[in-house]
Amino acid sequence: MSAINTKNNLRADCENCFALCCVGLHFAASVDFAVDKLAGTPCTNLRTDYRCGIHKELRQQGYKGCTVFECFGAGQKVSQVTFKGVSWRENPKIARDMFDVFPIMQELHEILSYLTEARTKEETLTIHKELSIAIEETEKLTRLSPDLLLALNIPEHRARMNTLLVKTSELVRKDKGSIGNKKKDRSRADLLGANLRGADLRGVNFRGAYLIAADLRKADMRYADFIGADFRDANLSGADLTGAIFLTQVQINSAKGDNQTKLPVTLMRPMHWI
Template identity: 60%
Template sequence: MSENREYTGPFHSSSRLDLQADCESCFGLCCVALPFAASADFAMDKTAGQPCQNLQPDFRCGVHNSLRQLGFRGCTVYDCFGAGQKVSRVTFGGRDWRQAPGSAKLMFEVFPIMRQLHELLWYLTEALTFQPANTIHNELSSALDETERLTCLDPDSILKLDVAAHRANVNALLLRASELVRAEALRSQKGPSGRRKTYGRGADLIGAKLRGADLRGANLRGAYLIAADLRGADLRGADLIGADFRDADIRGADLTDSIFLTQAQINSAKGDAATKLPSALTRPTHWSASGA
């Protein structure tokens, strides 16, 4: 299946369905363009631009059903936010890097930039659903349109983008949206007011004992929640953008109305059938009923 595969559907990145990875419409870009090092997440070293040894001629993974058992846990966590199919089918018009080896390097360099832009599209699309942030919906919509425009540029123009500056501008808007949502979440809480534990951006909560914690409306942006015990915790209305959930235990936790949570974060955590997730996210297949 290395021949051209026609992309038959419309591509509207503002739809969250199109911001989810569609590996059938991608040329295995995450398996080639990205480097990884031998670690707990990867069983071997691989340089950027080098095809993974498990990548098949049809761009499928030859060990997809055994990745975690074979030491490729990182592959089961990664999410491109739909950037793979956008680069494959739109930016490069459906012509793969094997057919056109002269464009391979450019394709591999464009992919991680597109991934950043698609991540921003994910956050902006979500922010536009926040009723408490309706006062800034016009600004959010304009930022979404501009980000979408950038994703449709030609490859050379994408490489010249100042993505860091664009991310900073978008993040300022997302932070305003977050503050409005979290303020509303705190106002709507019932019961004794009492003082609540507060956290700032990048809080060090590695291994923290937060079982059953009331974290509604908490600012956990960029928090290090690696191996934290969040069993049964209430994270509704919490801002989780960029939080590191690697091996965090979220069995029975309620994340239904948390904001800016991504599939990759969920994939890296330990959950179970009792973990409540936002409707846009799916329960990882590697979660067992007990979360082991």
Template identity: 60%
Template sequence: MSQPREALDLLSDCANCFGLCCVALPFARSADFAVDKDAGKPCANLRTDFSCGIHANLRERGFSGCTVFDCFGAGQKVSQVTFDGRDWRQAPGTARQMFDVFPVMRQLHELLWYLNEALGLPAARSIRGDLRRAYDDVDGRTRGSAEELAALNVPAIRAEVNELLLRTSELVRARVPGKKKNHRGADLMGARLKGADLRGANLRGAYLIAANLENADLRDADLIGADLRDANLRGADLTGSIFLTQAQLNAAKGDAATKIPPALTRPAHW
């Protein structure tokens, strides 16, 4: 399925980014990263052309966390729009500001991803005008100067958008017959949910780390912010699930039988 232009602008394009996720963000030695790295310090695997020297073997080399991360297109926006193609190596005076702006842009682009999805949902037709105005407002903010971006009150923006996303979720899940489960923010780490009926469930912000969701019915479920690290999604049906991101899928474990939304890609490691 082809995606609308808005969605294409929200897909990571590493070729047009200055390796910002490999520099701006910190990571700690863990199961996800082989070494410690401070924010603002280039990863040792970052090449001079901003590509990754071990991209084809990240998981084998202990950097599975890199294969999970998704900037929603924020990297190329900061690199090519906010800083007009001036990279932090050629213009070192921009580095500190560029690295500070990147996490802000990433959050704004994540909101745009959710709003773009909501705009395409037939069930949300009644609030489409509000969704479009919110999308245009956030999109306009992403095109501000570095100083304007750094000064944004991102939590306030997220709170406003979240109200619309909640209304969208309610409209979508209301179309599912029967009583829906509410596991919003629930601690379901390691839960045994094999074959569970979670159709239309509210799983917003649920902790599903290492949960067994094999063959579970997650159709039309709200998965915004759900932590799916190492969750077993083999054979699960995620058809019509809303606000699921590529990063969440990348962090989980699935197989060829897992049914995923058309806007997302089946992870290569499944």
């Protein structure tokens, strides 16, 4: 599969999904969800045509979490490929497997998204062959039968793929002259509510960092590595994230920003931003 086709298939296409995120997933009443919902139980706002009845008012009605979620295209893959276009409503016997396969597919597609991004970087030219092999291997896994998907060791596969992602991060950040600075490693750092307004964070390794509610207004975060970083309610107003590595739409959706925030060209400005 080409890089372009892979990229296009790694975005949610709700028109070709049987609302798997609205049914298969569990969520608890919180600031993100107005009510409790058990996994396998349709959301009370789900219509018979698999559309959300309050889609335009999700945040106003207490469903902020729904506006943040992104399945990386796993929903349509499970609906149309894994289960060949047969929905859980048409055949209730497959519902349990369909809902259990969905999060597995989501993880595989997220890994594919990172690998595909890595292969687009000029700095990773020396490992393009390895990345292409990894993409092909992961794509093949997404086309397995439900039984085989459920039997996959996802943590083991993710760990192997992560070796290439770490190498990608090193190559990109080294090329930008930042990797040699030990202060640039903030991986898994607890930066909850941190005041980083206007900070020079170019090329920083933020892998797995907690940036919840951090003040990142006007911060320079070009070419920083954000894989696995938690951006919930972080303020990115006026921040520059140009060239940021492994930054996802999910992370951006969960943060705050404005029309002065500079994003990588592959990401969209959330509608709820100022």
